[in-house]
Amino acid sequence: MTQIILENARVFDGVSEECPDGMSVLVEGGTIREVSDRPIRADDVRRIDVAGKTLMPGLIDMHVHSYFSDLDPRVLNDRDAPYRTAYAIKKLGHALDSGFTTVRDIGGGDYPLAAAIADGLVRAPRFFYAGKILSMTGGHVDYRTPNEKHHTHGYCSCDAMNWAGVIADGVDECIKAAREELRRGAHCIKIVASGGVMSPSDPIWMNQFREDEIRAIVQECVERRTYVSAHCLTSESTRRSVEFGVRCIEHAAQIDAETAAFVAERGAYVVPTMVCLYSLVEQGLEMGLPGDRMDKLRAVYDDSMAGLDVMRSAGVKLGFGTDLLAGFYPQQTREFTLRREVFSPLELLRQATSVGAEILMQEGSLGCVQPDALADLIVVDGDPLKDVGLLAAEGQHLDLIMRGGDLVKNRLG
Incomplete structure (x- = not known):
């Protein structure tokens, strides 16, 4: 089964305001297997350097x-x-x-x-x-x-x-x-x-x-x-x-x-x-x-x-x-631009990730970055908690899109 490690990432988990740096996320098949603040050791694995950008739920x-x-x-x-x-x-x-x-x-x-x-x-x-x-x-x-x-x-x-x-x-x-x-x-x-x-x-x-x-x-x-x-x-x-x-x-x-x-x-x-x-x-x-x-x-x-x-x-x-x-x-993605007149970036990110998962009755599977969740992830070139407009550009600021462990888009090498 294919394994991918996304390393050196700033991680927004779908809920927390704090986004730790230097994180590693191990994806196996279509599932997140491990989220660690230390390098993850594994053999015969594809490693992608996120280069300090923001990894977050799709x-x-x-x-x-x-x-x-x-x-x-x-x-x-x-x-x-x-x-x-x-x-x-x-x-x-x-x-x-x-x-x-x-x-x-x-x-x-x-x-x-x-x-x-x-x-x-x-x-x-x-x-x-x-x-x-x-x-x-x-x-x-x-x-x-x-x-x-x-x-x-x-x-x-x-x-x-x-x-x-x-x-x-x-x-x-x-x-x-x-x-x-x-x-x-x-x-x-x-x-x-x-x-x-x-x-x-x-x-x-x-x-x-x-x-x-x-x-x-x-x-x-x-x-x-x-x-x-x-x-x-x-x-x-x-x-x-x-x-x-x-x-x-x-x-x-x-x-x-x-x-x-x-x-x-x-x-x-x-x-x-x-x-x-x-x-x-x-x-x-x-x-x-x-x-x-x-x-x-x-x-x-x-x-x-x-x-x-x-x-x-x-x-x-x-x-x-x-x-x-x-x-x-x-x-x-213009919805982000309109809502930011009322909501903070953190509130908007939660609305578009973890709250959606709650409505779908998919807590723990979608809208989060944690072990056993589905590997639906994006990497933002920048910090959307400071500038949610990064998500309002039809994907132009997304360096990686992963759906179910499959790389839909990857500009990180």
């Missing part, structure tokens, strides 16, 4: 949509699986080159894509997926316009599903839909619990799914030892979701201080997605986003940065997510 993006190749979700259904897959390959490859060794596809990703990645057919980060998003009729993933009278494009849960989601109304349909996605290998279940920007017929302030429906979905996930994540833009939708057992909130752009305190008290997580909002506000119209969606977008955008500060003050545990759609995915 980054984790907790909110991607691998197949979302157009701002109009309806267009994607007509493009069909081969086109969506080609887009996903390009997008995920870019994520890996930017230092993201793990992603969570939180709507649309599926078993065939996950299997292709696991079998080495697709060059991509480690891949967790939520399968199809669960939406009620008229909810955020019901992309029919008000002019359409019937379920089309596979939106009916009794027939077929569209590329991104499934409609489920009532407890029985919600249970069946959740069980189906879990059967197909989903690592968690995503629901939409408030209105959204990309859907045509639901106002942002609208709460979605009844309490009994949400609790039923949560219970199905508890039985599978996993969790529910919910799309929530408003404070009300966030609070009720967490109250009903949802473990992770996506976006929470309009959260208030009282709700943030409640989320923190319950130990739930939030994954803000700033770069998606900013990129769409800047270029959405020229990329074809309809005017009515732009109005909804601006309403969320105006509150988004204040929401970050509110959650930081309340002590909410935040993951790192981007939610970039269509041709915006090359801006993935």
